[in-house]
Amino acid sequence: MAVILIVDDDAGLRTSFAKLLDMEGHQAITAASGEEGVERQAKDHPDLVVMDVRMQGMTGIEALARMKAQDPATPVIIMTAFGTTATAIEAVNKGAFDYILKPFDIPEMLGLIAQALDASRLAKGARKHATPAAGAQVSLVGQSRAMREVYKQLGRVAATDATVLVQGESGTGKELAARALWSYSGRKDRPLVVVNCVAIPESLLESELFGHEKGAFTGANHRRAGKIEQAQGGTVFLDEIGDMPLPVQAKLLRLLQEKQIERLGGKGPTAVDVRIIAATNRDLEAAMAEGRFREDLYYRLQVVRIVLPPLRERKEDLPQLAAHFLALHSKAMSVSDPGITAEGLAALADHDWPGNVRELSNVLQKTLIFSRGLAIGAPDVRAAIAGRAAEPLPDAGEALGEYARLAVAAGGPDLFNQVTDRFAAVVLAEALRVTGGNRSHAAKLLGLSRPTLLAKMERLGLTVAAQIKIGDALS
Ligand SMILES: Nc1ncnc2c1ncn2[C@@H]1O[C@H](COP(=O)(O)OP(=O)(O)OP(=O)(O)O)[C@@H](O)[C@H]1O
Ligand SMILES: [Mg+2]
Structure with missing residues (x-):
């Protein structure tokens, strides 16, 4: 059962269409004008809108734009008269789910309605009326x-x-x-x-x-x-x-x-x-x-x-996807969702996302680790994206080689473990420093579970307050 809003200035059509939908087990509500349709959408939150394009007063196209602004996820099917395909294309361009020619064929209309309802359930991640399988977490985000x-x-x-x-x-x-x-x-x-x-x-x-x-x-x-x-x-x-x-x-x-x-x-x-x-x-x-x-x-x-289209071809989905992943990751990390600034969104749009949605998800997770509760800005986004480009890890360079040479020359019982422990301590301390001492974030950053990080800190005698300088640890 779905709630379907019919918007048409033809009273006869409203009545017979509503009857048809009732017979199909849906609940029909009606509006006689574009203005009234927009109001009813705001008030009654229908699952689907079927609207005539040519009406007195506000046109279907105008009403469609307002409805999309109110709730982009509600599908709208537009009814057009024969010979007005230009309007139909405009409607689909402005976000209509599809269009159908008037007078319409009943099975075709019912088929279209079923499709639109299925699609909107998918789009809404089955929030409202759908009954997806238990445990299924199916929510495709994006309205491009x-x-x-x-x-x-x-x-x-x-x-x-x-x-x-x-x-x-x-x-x-x-x-x-x-x-x-x-x-x-x-x-x-x-x-x-x-x-x-x-x-x-x-x-x-x-x-x-x-x-x-x-x-x-x-x-x-x-x-x-x-x-x-x-x-x-x-x-x-x-x-x-x-x-x-x-x-x-x-x-x-x-x-x-x-x-x-x-x-x-x-x-x-x-x-x-x-x-x-x-x-x-x-x-x-x-x-x-x-x-x-x-x-x-x-x-x-x-x-x-x-x-499935690559993300670079549907960058208009970035704001919605960003909001989705920030909410998801902040919940998983038990921090509050800091949101993202307009500049942060612009920085996301500057990137071409070769790794598509998975890369976007990873980048946003990284920005959260660094954000410390402030809204994600452009520098956070750029740093997180650059982090990906820096893989594989940079060469450790000469400092580490020199240290290894000295350590090996000095020798000692348990030399290998001593050296690697010291290095581990430096890496842990650095991760704690950049995350402001937040152990959950530091663990994420290092690719460790939180308990593993805590165990390593304990074993290495590290506390969050410990201000280990590279020189101290390596000497
Ligand atoms: N439209 C979307 N909305 C929300 N999350 C998405 C969307 N597309 C992908 N994701 C998320 O991005 C990640 C990658 O998606 P998925 O594993 O389905 O990609 P894939 O196409 O199978 O990739 P691969 O070819 O690498 O296996 C998953 O965490 C998935 O939940
Ligand atoms: Mg896959």
């Missing part, structure tokens, strides 16, 4: 045109059993999209089994996916069901499918064609019912040209293809 297009596609295919190929550069949210597809599918109560095709050694991937019989190979002491069988009735997410070895590709093709698998060393096929979602950041066409990816499998997979 490119992302709205993605939500639409996700909404369209989530409920089907179609095989989906999710493509996009590293860090664009492919796994998140796959989880969204699962959590809005009819299979959400069945498992989502994730298999990362690069992380598993080639020699094991086949048995990992398809299972094996006892004695199928040396070390196969028991019969074992593969991940695909384990997902029976559910969904399998094949991550980095571009790296799947050819023999495994052949078996996967068979699964897609015949819905059957055969365990390694097995005596016959087993029927399975799984939905496959695959992802890759590789150019599968190129892999195909080089003979590393089967053409027939490629065509099976890409029937539904969802391409």
